Amino acid sequence: MRWKSCLTVVVCGTSLVVGCGTQPSTPIVEPVPGHMAPGFSLKALNDDGKTISLNDLTHNDKPILLNAFASWCEPCQQETPDLVQMASKYAGKIQFVGVNMTQDDSTADADSFVKKFGIKYPVLLDPNGDFMNEYNISGFPTTFLLSSKGKVISVHLGALTEQQLQVMITQALGK
Numbered sequence: 295m296r297w298k299s300c301l302t303v304v305v306c307g308t309s310l311v312v313g314c315g316t317q318p319s320t321p322i323v324e325p326v327p328g329h330m331a332p333g334f335s336l337k338a339l340n341d342d343g344k345t346i347s348l349n350d351l352t353h354n355d356k357p358i359l360l361n362a363f364a365s366w367c368e369p370c371q372q373e374t375p376d377l378v379q380m381a382s383k384y385a386g387k388i389q390f391v392g393v394n395m396t397q398d399d400s401t402a403d404a405d406s407f408v409k410k411f412g413i414k415y416p417v418l419l420d421p422n423g424d425f426m427n428e429y430n431i432s433g434f435p436t437t438f439l440l441s442s443k444g445k446v447i448s449v450h451l452g453a454l455t456e457q458q459l460q461v462m463i464t465q466a467l468g469k
Contacts (some may be wrong), residue, residue, distance in 0.1 A: 306375035319340060324428060325446045331360075334427040336418035339394065339404055347416055348444055351389055357447070358389045358440040362425070363398045365407035365433040369453035374411045376456045380463060381415045388466055390415040395434060397423035439466055 296405055325331045351358050361377060363370035381390035391439040394404040410419050419468045429438065437454055439447040439462050447465060450458065 299430075311461075313321055325449065327446045329446055331438065331440050331444050331446050334418075334425050334428060336393065336420055336425060339401065339417040339419050340408055340413070341416055346391070346416055351391065352442060352444045354389055356387060356389050357442055358391060358438075358444070359462065359466070360391050360393055360429075360438040361437075362393045362395060362420075362429065362431050362434060362436045363407075364395045364434045365403040368400065370435045371398065371407075371411075373435060373453040373455075373459075374407075374413070376454065376459050378411055378413055378415075380456075382460055383411075384463060384467075388463060392417040393425050394419050394424055395423075395431065396421040397426060418440045437462070441466075 309332075331348060333348045335345055335349075338344045338346050348358075359377075361373075361375070377390060377392075381388075390409075392413060392415060394401075394417055396404060396409075401419060401421075404417065404419065407413075418425075425431075429436070433451055435453060437450045439449075441447055448462060450462070454462070
């Protein structure tokens with residue numbers, strides 16, 4: 295009989311925490327795989343301050359890998375060598391773009407980060423947190439894989455291993 299009481303408490307407690315019904319308790323937050331990514335227009339750190347938009351990137355007709363990072367973020371530092379290596383290996387096939395969360399970082403530190411890791415792909419600055427808000431960044435790094443048309447293919451929160459990055463690239467190239 296005691297187990298039935300415990301089971302009732304667990305079931306009722308779970309219902310309070312998780313909720314009931316088929317509708318999520320909070321709305322689905324973009325960007326979601328299968329949906330179009332939010333637009334953005336940000337200044338590039340390493341391209342004479344040129345502004346680059348998602349619209350600009352989709353005109354290149356290549357998948358896009360967006361990596362949101364901060365220079366002080368340890369997991370960002372851990373994954374960056376693999377990103378740089380894969381960007382070089384897949385140059386002309388996939389567009390790698392870094393987005394520095396400059397609102398929580400600084401342009402000078404972002405610049406030092408780019409130089410330290412030898413990043414050759416565009417790195418954009420998000421000084422007002424617009425990208426961070428539109429893309430609902432909840433932690434660093436966060437990586438978005440987009441189709442050549444700007445549709446979200448996948449989202450990864452946290453550092454990517456070389457193997458995970460390779461899986462994303464394979465997915466982007468449809469192999």
